[in-house]
Amino acid sequence: MTDMARILRRRRRADAAFAVLGALLVVLCLGVLAVLVVDLVRDALPRLGPEFLDSFPSRRPEQAGIKSALVGTTLVMLVTATVALPLGIAAGIYLEEYARKNWLTGAIEINIANLAGVPSIVWGLMALGLLVYQLGFGRNILTAGITLGLLVLPVVIVATRESVRAIPQGLREGSYACGATRWQTVSRLVLPGSLSGILTGSIIALSRAIGETAPLITIGALTYIAFLPPSPVTSAPPFVSLAWLESEFTVLPIQLFNWVSRPDPRFLSNAAAAGVVLLAVTLGMNTLAIFLRYRLRKRYSA
Amino acid sequence: MTDPSPAADVAVPRPARVPSAPPPARAVPALGRVPVKDEVRPADGRVKAEVEELTFAYGAGGPVLKGISMPIPEHAITALIGPSGCGKSTFLRCFNRMHDLYPGVRYGGEIRLHPDGLDLLDPGVDPILLRLRINMVFQKPNPFPKSIFENVAFGPRLRGLAARGELEAEVESALRSAALWEEVKDRLREPATRLSGGQQQRLCIARALAAHPEIILFDEPTSALDPLATAKIEELMEELRAKVTIILVTHNMQQAARVSDFTAFMYLGELIEHAPTPTIFLNPSSELTQQYVTGRFG
Numbered sequence: 001m002t003d004m005a006r007i008l009r010r011r012r013r014a015d016a017a018f019a020v021l022g023a024l025l026v027v028l029c030l031g032v033l034a035v036l037v038v039d040l041v042r043d044a045l046p047r048l049g050p051e052f053l054d055s056f057p058s059r060r061p062e063q064a065g066i067k068s069a070l071v072g073t074t075l076v077m078l079v080t081a082t083v084a085l086p087l088g089i090a091a092g093i094y095l096e097e098y099a100r101k102n103w104l105t106g107a108i109e110i111n112i113a114n115l116a117g118v119p120s121i122v123w124g125l126m127a128l129g130l131l132v133y134q135l136g137f138g139r140n141i142l143t144a145g146i147t148l149g150l151l152v153l154p155v156v157i158v159a160t161r162e163s164v165r166a167i168p169q170g171l172r173e174g175s176y177a178c179g180a181t182r183w184q185t186v187s188r189l190v191l192p193g194s195l196s197g198i199l200t201g202s203i204i205a206l207s208r209a210i211g212e213t214a215p216l217i218t219i220g221a222l223t224y225i226a227f228l229p230p231s232p233v234t235s236a237p238p239f240v241s242l243a244w245l246e247s248e249f250t251v252l253p254i255q256l257f258n259w260v261s262r263p264d265p266r267f268l269s270n271a272a273a274a275g276v277v278l279l280a281v282t283l284g285m286n287t288l289a290i291f292l293r294y295r296l297r298k299r300y301s302a
Numbered sequence: 303m304t305d306p307s308p309a310a311d312v313a314v315p316r317p318a319r320v321p322s323a324p325p326p327a328r329a330v331p332a333l334g335r336v337p338v339k340d341e342v343r344p345a346d347g348r349v350k351a352e353v354e355e356l357t358f359a360y361g362a363g364g365p366v367l368k369g370i371s372m373p374i375p376e377h378a379i380t381a382l383i384g385p386s387g388c389g390k391s392t393f394l395r396c397f398n399r400m401h402d403l404y405p406g407v408r409y410g411g412e413i414r415l416h417p418d419g420l421d422l423l424d425p426g427v428d429p430i431l432l433r434l435r436i437n438m439v440f441q442k443p444n445p446f447p448k449s450i451f452e453n454v455a456f457g458p459r460l461r462g463l464a465a466r467g468e469l470e471a472e473v474e475s476a477l478r479s480a481a482l483w484e485e486v487k488d489r490l491r492e493p494a495t496r497l498s499g500g501q502q503q504r505l506c507i508a509r510a511l512a513a514h515p516e517i518i519l520f521d522e523p524t525s526a527l528d529p530l531a532t533a534k535i536e537e538l539m540e541e542l543r544a545k546v547t548i549i550l551v552t553h554n555m556q557q558a559a560r561v562s563d564f565t566a567f568m569y570l571g572e573l574i575e576h577a578p579t580p581t582i583f584l585n586p587s588s589e590l591t592q593q594y595v596t597g598r599f600g
Contacts, residue, residue, distance in 0.1 A: 100405055170444040174506070176403060177438035178457045178513055179430050188456070193447055 037279070043272035052273055056226040057255065061266040066274050068225040069255035072141070073210060073281070075229060075244060076251055079145020080152065080209050085202055088153050092160025092198075097186055116154035123151045124218025132219055139220035141229065142245040147215050152205035159201020163194035196296035203289035207282045213253040223258040225250045252278045350376040350416055350517060350547040351397070356423075357410035358389075358396055366392050368571045369411065374517070376416075379539060379548040381562035381579065383555055385600035389571040390551045394519050397422065397549065398436045399429035415516075434461070437510035441522040443502035445494035445509075450486050453494045453505055457513030472512050479545070480508035481538050500531025507538065511546075518542070520550040524557065536561045555595055559583050567591045 047062075055065025099105045127147035137143045167190050175185040229247030232240060252274055259271035351374040358367040366389050374380055382390040392401075399422065401407040413422040415435070422432055437457075446453050454473040455463075463469055473490070477483040482504045486497070494505055503523060510518050520539065524532040539548055539561055552558050558565050558579065565582040567575045567590075575582060575591045586592045594600050 168444070170440060170442055171446060173400065173403070173438075174440065174444040174446065174509075175456070177398060177400065177433055177440075178460060178509065179432075179434040179437075180456075180460050181430055184460055189446055 040272050040275050040279070043269055044276045047269045047273040048276060052270075053277070057224055057258075058226075061264060061270055064259075064267075064270050066252065066255055066277060068228060069250050069252045069274070070277070071228055072221075072225065072249035073251040075141050076144045076148060076216075076249065077206060077210060079142060079245070080148040081202075081206060083146055083149025084153050084156050084205065084209075087149075088156025088202070088205075089160050089198055091153075092157045093164060093186060093190070095157070096161050096164040097182065097190060112154045112157050116158060119214075120151055120212050121214040121218060123147055124215030126150075127215060127219045138246060139222075139248065140246045141249045143219055144216050144221060144249065144251070145245075147219060148209040148212055151212065151215060152209045155205040155208065156198075156202050159205065160194070160198050163197025163201070164190055166197065167193045196293040199296070200289045200293045203285050203292070207285040210282060210285070211253055211278065213251075213257055216251060216254060217257075221254050222248050222250050223254055252281075348376040349373045351422075352414040352416070353411070354414065355411035356393070356396060356413060357408075358392060358401070359408045360401075360404075361406035366571050367396070370568075370573045371411075372566055372573055372576045374547060374549060375564060376547050377543055377545075378563040379543055379550055379561055381558035381565045382549065382551045382568060383553075383558050383565060383594075384568035384574075385594070386553070387570075388568040390568050391521055393568065394521055394549060394551045397517065397519055398433045398438055399423075399427075400438070402429050434513060435515055436517040436519065437513050437515035438519040438521065439503070439506050439510055439523050442526050443499055443506055445497070445502045445505050447493065447495060449491050450494045450497070450505065451490040454508045454512045456509055461513075473508075476508040476512035479511050479542070480504045481534065481541075482508055498531070500527050500534060503527060503531070503535055504538065507535075507542075511542075515546060517547045517549065520548060520552075522551055522553055525553060532557075555583075555597075567594060569594070 052065045053070060054067055055063060056067050057069075058064040095105060095108070124147065127143060127150075131137045131143045131146060132139060137146075171189055171193070172185055175189050180188070225248060229244035229249065230241060232242070232244050234241045256271050256274040256278065259267040259274065353370055353372050353374070356367055356370040357365050359365045370393060382393060384390050395401055396409065397413065401409075409423045411423070414420065415422055420427060422436075446456060448456075451473055454476050455469050458469055458472045463472065474483060474487075477486065482501060485501060486492075486505075494502065497505060503526075507518075507523075524535050527535065536557065539550065542548060543563075550558070550562060562579045565577065565579045566573055567582060567586075567588070569590060575586055575588045577586070582591060583595050586595060
């Protein structure tokens with residue numbers, strides 16, 4: 001009896017020790033993050049303001065802004081989403097719902113997992129060789145968007161597959177038992193049910209793409225852009241223009257990188273401010289992901 | 303598929319028509335197949351389906367069904383009973399070719415669907431068309447994560463029915479037939495997942511009825527339900543018999559005794575005995591059937 005009590009006491013102690021250790025580590029992680037963010041914001045404060053968002057880069061640090069970079073990032077992300085989401089979601093659904101399970105799909109599966117781990121600079125080299133030199137797409141927004149789209153494609157595919165796989169097989173059988181075709185089952189049950197997971201994964205993938213620098217430098221994004229791409233909306237019919245796709249561009253992380261590498265220390269403040277904006281955009285996208293997941297879960301609660 | 307909870311098997315309000323068990327015996331006797339007798343054919347001879355030498359195998363494995371032949375009488379409840387692994391669910395899922403969803407399955411023999419004499423297992427028969435005629439209710443209630451209305455409208459919508467009024471009429475009639483209308487008529491827009499387990503299962507029955515099937519396959523429909531919900535489903539099946547032919551797989555012998563008109567006892571992939579339900583339970587021809595229905599094994 002006393003033996004049992006002693007053993008139990010020891011087990012309880014180990015339990016408590018782990019709880020304390022875990023709490024300490026959490027505080028440590030959050031503390032480091034907080035210090036970094038606070039430091040960044042403090043450096044950024046003198047420059048943060050509406051005119052910083054609305055100014056082109058300049059040789060004079062106090063007049064420089066991120067207007068072209070912000071527009072560039074938005075447009076590149078638009079292309080990235082257009083490339084990665086339809087392809088990735090369709091591929092994920094095909095692999096889960098349609099493809100027969102054999103050695104070929106097994107090989108494809110492994111390769112997708114591998115692609116997700118390919119360093120982004122390699123994607124940049126691929127884009128430079130294939131898109132810029134072979135296909136002659138030019139060093140523009142289209143090429144950048146396609147590059148980042150391919151970069152995050154595996155992430156979207158994996159996210160789609162996981163959320164599609166989470167749909168209970170009983171629901172599929174119920175649908176087939178009513179005489180549904182595969183597409184009817186996918187479009188009426190599988191897609192709505194997995195939408196929250198797919199959207200969350202897609203937004204996380206895009207927020208990874210938004211911070212990518214290396215592949216865009218490789219394909220030749222400019223660091224000094226003092227103009228905006230042509231507007232996608234025009235006053236003459238057909239009122240939309242795709243000319244912006246062929247425009248030269250810069251994006252937030254490249255602008256940031258450029259300012260950091262300047263010898264004039266006053267540019268560091270600009271870099272910090274651009275960093276804060278980038279952080280805010282990413283945070284905003286992740287918040288949107290959480291919000292969407294919450295809304296859709298409520299609507300399609302299983 | 304999980305095994306049914308023991309509670310669903312024992313805690314039943316109504317007395318069972320099962321004779322008291324003779325002294326326990328350990329050994330299971332050798333298979334003795336009893337030829338199908340004419341008494342399983344209804345007096346008016348109306349047969350909904352005729353199973354002929356049906357065999358079935360999953361992938362590389364050996365046969366799971368080893369030559370089953372039996373008629374399915376029209377507008378009656380045919381119960382399939384037998385111990386776990388005897389192939390009764392596998393047999394049931396041949397009727398709507400549910401196995402086709404998975405790779406590498408092999409059918410043999412034929413199942414003729416009357417009155418047109420269509421062989422369900424003919425590779426030329428589109429399983430999707432087939433499932434419009436033969437619907438299914440599953441062991442675990444599987445309402446779709448949609449509203450109550452949309453669950454029932456699922457089948458009609460698949461067939462292309464879109465007019466609001468027609469859909470509403472279909473949904474109401476199916477819910478009435480499934481004895482669920484009074485409980486849900488004021489909350490058709492609510493998610494189906496908010497219903498209780500028994501209501502969910504009746505919703506699944508309504509969903510099946512809305513497709514106007516000729517046969518409904520019930521795969522252990524009450525094994526996840528409490529005794530009261532079970533009693534409601536059983537009552538419902540007895541009413542539905544007037545409209546559709548029912549094939550019921552059940553793990554619960556007393557349920558077969560209570561609701562079915564004909565009972566088929568299966569063992570290790572073979573049909574051992576098929577007879578009117580009272581005969582199976584009170585006067586079976588096969589010793590194996592006798593031992594199973596009296597609870598000596600299984």
